[in-house]
Amino acid sequence: MIVQYRAKDINLNDVNKAHIEAAVEKFEKYSLDITRIMCNVIAEKAGVSVEFEIHVARTAPIIITEHDKDLDAAIDIAIDRATKALRRLHDKVKDHKAPSLKEVVIEDA
Numbered sequence: 583m584i585v586q587y588r589a590k591d592i593n594l595n596d597v598n599k600a601h602i603e604a605a606v607e608k609f610e611k612y613s614l615d616i617t618r619i620m621c622n623v624i625a626e627k628a629g630v631s632v633e634f635e636i637h638v639a640r641t642a643p644i645i646i647t648e649h650d651k652d653l654d655a656a657i658d659i660a661i662d663r664a665t666k667a668l669r670r671l672h673d674k675v676k677d678h679k680a681p682s683l684k685e686v687v688i689e690d691a
Contacts, residue, residue: 583610584618591625598623598653605661612672615639623653632656634664638671 585606587594602621609616620635629651636644646664650656 583616586618586620587623588620589623592623592630592653594623598657601654601657602661605657605664608665609636609668612668614668614672614675630656632660634660636664636668641671644668644671 583606585603587599587602606619609619616636616638618637620633620637622631622633622635624631624633626649629649630653631647631649632653633648634644634646636646638644644664644667646660646667648656648660648663650659
């Protein structure tokens with residue numbers, strides 16, 4: 583899994599990068615084939631915008647955008663939303679499997 587950072591008009595310090603890295607490691611528990619995560623941090627007039635672009639194999643990318651006045655708060659909220667989206671995708675993939683042969687009941691005609 584590749585993690586890329588992009589900061590526009592703001593400097594990401596090591597603490598913020600470590601915070602994002604710790605969250606990305608938690609994404610692995612969903613057993614999805616995450617190929618790349620791009621984190622874009624952009625300074626705006628009213629605060630900060632944080633965007634996570636999560637690329638999962640065989641699905642459309644998951645894009646989470648969050649705006650807030652505080653950088654840490656925006657990162658936390660975006661991580662929570664990304665976790666929720668990945669959990670829903672994991673549940674969808676897990677529940678979509680076909681029934682096993684043991685579950686199939688053979689009825690006489």
